[in-house]
Amino acid sequence: MKIAVLGAGALGCAIGGTLAEAGNDVVLINRSQAHVDAIWAGGLRMRGPDGERRVAVRAEVDCSALGPVELLIVLVKSFHTQQAIAGAASLVGPDTVVLSLQNGLGHEDILAEAVGRERVIAGKTYVGGVMLAPGHIISGTVGKETLIGELDGSASPRVQRIADTFEAAGLRTTVSTRIMGTIWDKLLINVATGAVSGITGLPYGPLYAIPEIEATAVAAVQEAMDVARASGVQISYTDPKAPWTKAAAGLPDDFKTSMLQSLEKGSITEIDFINGAVVRWGQRCGVATPVNATLVTCIKGVEQARQARRAPNDQETKT
Structure with a gap:
């Protein structure tokens, strides 16, 4: 081919x-x-x-x-x-x-x-x-x-x-x-860990040790599941904690999400296509997504802050 x-x-x-x-x-x-x-x-x-x-x-x-x-x-x-x-x-x-x-x-x-x-x-x-x-x-x-x-x-x-x-x-x-259901199944895993890892700067070991982070992640997943069902998408998960658990399965404590890696490199993230997608779909089907909307806002702020910190260094390098 x-x-x-x-x-x-x-x-x-x-x-x-x-x-x-x-x-x-x-x-x-x-x-x-x-x-x-x-x-x-x-x-x-x-x-x-x-x-x-x-x-x-x-x-x-x-x-x-x-x-x-x-x-x-x-x-x-x-x-x-x-x-x-x-x-x-x-x-x-x-x-x-x-x-x-x-x-x-x-x-x-x-x-x-x-x-x-x-x-x-x-x-x-x-x-x-x-x-x-x-x-x-x-x-x-x-x-x-x-x-x-x-x-x-x-x-x-x-x-x-x-x-x-x-x-x-x-x-x-x-x-x-049921490819859209398959896409949403994977999306739920990304929703569970990407943003909270990027905001806190924590790899999986310490990330999973904080109960408040888990509660926030599970709430974000629950919103995403509600949006998927309201949109007629057949997802595999019934328990919002399951994607949070699966995300870390078999991975070392020092594993970093791709969102955290992007932020550490000073790059923008794929937040608009992960938690941001949940927010957009929620608006279409009338499901509120305040947790995901907050996570998107926070990641946007982290992106801006990291890029601002990089700018003086870039200027020094050029001169």
């Missing part, structure tokens, strides 16, 4: 590299010239449980000269979705399927507006990746499931073909006929 990965960071390289190794025609697209140059020079270095290997795969910074692909996998940060898909128009042809495997909720609407809803399928993946250096990643694919599905819940041949392609490459993949 001819595949492009838009936003080929650590996770995109883990998935794209695995697909390329299985014989698919893959191009990795990333804004980092150093990352792309390293892949061209020596292949994509992928470290896994069985050691390290180099995978020959194409990489590009600019995709404007590339032709249409059969599958466009979108893995850019949520807040870059609109800009990224606009810049990837050359990759979308009459038969292209656009698959979002991003965190959070709402990317499918942005992609649908750009390429047409009929082209878009959604999914969630538990595959992991860590960037060690340009062109060098840790790939966590073994035993990690990916779920994909049509937005209307149908079991279409095109989704099954994509799942078969992933499976043939060793990426465990399931076709879901």
